[in-house]
Amino acid sequence: MTTRTATARYEGFGKEGKGRLDSPSGVLDATPYGFNTRFGDEKGTNPEELIAAAHAGCFTMALSFALAKAGFSEGSLETTAAVKLEQDGDGFTITHSDLTLKAEVPGISPEQFEALAAGAKANCPVSKLLNAEISLTHTLA
Incomplete structure (x- = not known):
């Protein structure tokens, strides 16, 4: 079993509040977040x-391992x-990860690639975590 952590700190409340995210690896190091980084164009x-980064990384790694296993x-x-956040009553819901x-x-044949990609989409741990519709479009060069 592997456990990873991150910490969020928020000072002030609502639209006026400001937050920061930290992770033990240092990838997130007082990374700013708040209303304007979520719904505006403020840096952060x-x-x-x-979630989009986690899903893209998880799916891509799962497909990489499936391809290696297939030789x-x-x-x-x-x-x-592309993670979509939509209004849901008074709140919001993440509805899609495309x-x-x-x-x-x-x-690789297109058919074998399609099967491996579909398996990675269905079975990567982040896909399993998301309670959202997941779509996959691909191009194979």
């Missing part, structure tokens, strides 16, 4: 961006995840 991050050792994968994959895997 937001939960949806972090492929050359190529590249690049995935963008994965867009560009792949280069010499020697």
Whole structure:
């Protein structure tokens, strides 16, 4: 079992509050977040961006391992995840994570690639965590 942690600190409340995120690895080091980084264009991050990064990374790694297990050792994968936050009554809900994959895997058939990518989408731990619709579009060079 692996456990990872992060800490969020928020000072003040609502739109006027300011937050920061920290992680033991140092990747997040007093990284600012708040209303204006989430809904505006202020420099910093937001939960949806972090979920998108986690989903893109998890899916891409899962597909990489599936390809290696199937005997492929050359190529590249690049995935963008677009996480959608939508109004839900008085609050908000993350409704979608749309994965867009560009792949280069010499020697793989489109059918085998499709099957491995679908398996990675369904089985990466972040996909399993999300209570949202997940789509996958891909191009195979």
